[in-house]
Amino acid sequence: MLKRLIVTAPIVLALFYSGLSHASYWNETPFQDRMLKCLSANTIPVEIFLINGVKLEGTINKFNDTHLLLNGVNQRLILSQSIAFINPTQSDCDQ
Secondary structure, X not given: OHHHHHHHHHHHHXXXXXXXXXXXXXXXXXXXXXXXXXXXXXXXXXXXXXXXXXXXXXXXXEEOOOEEEXXXXXXXXXXXXXEEEEEEOOOOOOO
């Protein structure tokens, strides 16, 4: 039994690090993608807090896995890894 776990552990880690998540395995859209799609489609104003403490306000124009385009006073391209959390100012996207 222990030998079997040692053999299969690298395969599980390889699948995890290759980007094969539970959601993509079952062909469903991850929650954050559904939420961002709703926020951008309905042009709902959001507050984005970055990990360095900066607060940005505006509407989400476009997004992908690595970046987010925010329209506000200025148009900003934000790296997804720098976002701490996103706070919608309206609750139209209850999913």
